[in-house]
Amino acid sequence: MNLPAYLAPFRPRIFSALGGYTRERFAKDLGAGMTVGIVALPLAMAFAIASGLSPQAGIWTAIIAGGLIALLGGSAVQIGGPAGAFIVIVYGIVEQYGLPNLLISTACAGVLLFLLGFLKMGTLVRYVPVSIVVGFTNGIAVLIALSQLKDLLGLQIARMPADFFSQIKALAAHMDSFNASALGLGAACFLGLVLWPKLFVSRSLGTNGFTARLISRMQAVEGVQLLRATRAVSRVPGPIVALITLTVFAWLLHLPVDTIGSRFGGIPQALPHFALPAFSWDTVRLLLPPTLTIAMLGAVESLLCARVADQLSGLPKHDPNQELMAQGIANFVVPFFGGMPATGTMARTVTNLRAGATSPVAGLTHALTLMLVVLVAAPLAMHVPLAVLAGFLVHVAWNMGEWREFARLRQYSSHYRLLMLGTFLLTVVFDLTVALQVGLLLACVLFVRRMSSLFQVVETERTADSVHFQLYGSLFFGAVAKIDPVLSVVESAPGALLVRLDAQSLQSLDASGLDVLVQLHKAVVLRGGRLVISGLNAQPRAVMARAGFLAKVNEL
Structure with a gap:
């Protein structure tokens, strides 16, 4: 069927990526997918809990949305699922509108994302000024870190408010419930995630100076088995090391900290049920602002992530319109299984690439691996301390923020500084919806002013x-x-x-x-x-x- 020129054909990348597919490529995709699937488990739980949802909401979003995005998307190696950028948005929607309306808003955002791709508007997202992207990314990073102080410090706060100043007030009011054990676990998790890659990975030779000297000494004394063990350990993802070791440590010492089991009763060891949320057009009109925010943020995050993947992989460039259509389908489907908004995820996509992924098969393997892990090991998740998951998210926030941009502000024009700082402050003090609206409006005004001066x-x-x-x-x-x-x-x-x-x-x-x-x-x-x-x-x-x-x- 011949489509009009203004409509995009539905052509998932997986069909072209499998052309000339070999056994060697399958082995690489299988290993990469299994690695990312294991890494995705703690992150999916942490994102959901930080968003005010149950941990299984994040897990099933990673499985269902991650599988659909890999199967139908326009990128060869992008991994989709719940993302840190959505934490603040989802938490605010749940606080203001409730969980059922979050599901409706996510499904409606999925429809908008599909239409953006189908109408060939994928390239329009690139017109969002980089100053706005940097501003709201740094703002979200600050809010994510702030939202995790409750569990990181072990504070007994029944429900964290959604806005910035109320959160500061709540944290200050409950500092008397500070838990040193929780802080120790969270800090150990953060430091472990920072230091683990540096123990083994080098930018040039694959090992840093310390590890290179260690391997040299092993070889000198013919410690072949120990050398092999060291190399095997180096391949274990840092998040898994932190999750397992700190969970076992807290369990053995009976540390007085909140866990997934004590707060949520564990994770169901079963597949999610399909359920239709109550739907009405009046509700859809009420949810228009959060729906637009989810769609806009999902589009920006997924396409930025896909562009980074293109630069790192050397594979054929992604199709932005196909990617948006896949993101739309994924976000339309996951709410019917109790999921949360999904988009392309930078950390898991980069992990996928570093593990050797060559096609969307790795993304499908990631979803299947995560599902098997949940079905087999779900009861063990109840022992995971929430402070450890808070450490994960503080690390995510640290990596998400482009903090060097603040130090380099003097190098940019006054327009850039105004847009970046304005978007950052509006994101932190108000919310991302206001920041995006005001930021884009201000960008248009400044653009008109600059063009008129020419x-x-x-x-x-x-x-x-x-x-x-x-x-x-x-x-x-x-x-x-x-x-x-x-x-x-x-x-x-x-x-x-x-x-x-x-x-x-x-x-x-x-x-x-x-x-x-x-x-x-x-x-x-x-x-x-x-x-x-x-x-x-x-x-x-x-x-x-x-x-x-x-x-x-x-x-x-």
Whole structure:
């Protein structure tokens, strides 16, 4: 079936990626998928709990959405699932609208995402200024870290409020319930995640100086078995090491800390049930702001992640429209199984690449691995301390934030600084919805201001009965006021004038710009003069001809 040019064909990347698929590639995808599946378990639980949901909501989102995004997406190696960027949004929606309305809002956002891709709007997301992206990313990172202080410090707060100042007030009011054991576990988790990769991984040779010397000594004393064991340990993901060791440590010592079991009663060892949330159009209209936020954030996160994956992998570039359609289907489906919003995830995608993934088969394997782990080992999850999961999320927040951008602000323009700092503060103090709306509006205003400053009208010659002007730049609605000096010259002239506009450097013209030229022409003719335009480029000429203005003026 031939689709109109403005509609995108539905072509999942997996079909082209499997062309010439070999056993060696399958082995790489299988190993990468299993690695990412194990890494995804603690992160999925942590994201869900931080969002005010049960841990299984994050797990089944990672399984269902992750599988659908891999199967139907436009990227070869992107891993989808719950993401840290959604924590603040989801928590706020649950607090304000309740869990059933979160499910409806997520499903509606899925429809919007699919339509964005189907209507070939995937490239529009790239037009969001990088200053806004950096601002709200850093703001979200701060809010994620702030939201985890409750479990990281072991504070006994029944329910954390959603807004920034209320959270600060609640934390300060409950500092008397501080738990040193919880802080120790959380800090150990954070430090372990930071240090583990540095013990074995090097940017050049695969090992750092310490490990290289250790291996050299092993080889010198013929410690072959120990050498093999060290290399095997180096392949174990840091999150799994932290999760298992700290959970066992807390369990053996009977540390007085909250766990998944004490707060949520564990994780069901069964598949999720399909259930339709109560739906009405009145509810959909009420949920329009959070729905747009979920869709916008999901689109930006997934496509940014896919672009990074392209740069790291060297594989064929992703299809942004197909990726958005897959994200839409995934977000439409997961709410019916009690899931949360999903998008492309940077940490798991990079882990997938480093583990050797070559196709979407790795993403499918990640989902299947995670499902098997949950079905087999779900009862063990009840012993996981919440402080350990808080340590995971503090690490996520630390890696998410682009903190160096604050130190480099002086290198950028005042417009960049205003957009970045404004979006950051609005995200932290209010919420991401307000930050995105105000940030994009401010970006448009600043863009109009900058473009209008580039338009110039320069008087090049004047005699008793004629005046010449040179036009530079784009004459659009934001720059029409700069024609006022020309009108003033015409209106103050003692007699008829020949007004010549040299448009050789006029790059573009919009309806407002055309209207001000029409008004100038009327003023000139009213005083018995003539308006001559010379050197018109293609776009301004087309606008004038289409409106019939070109036939009314003299052109050279």
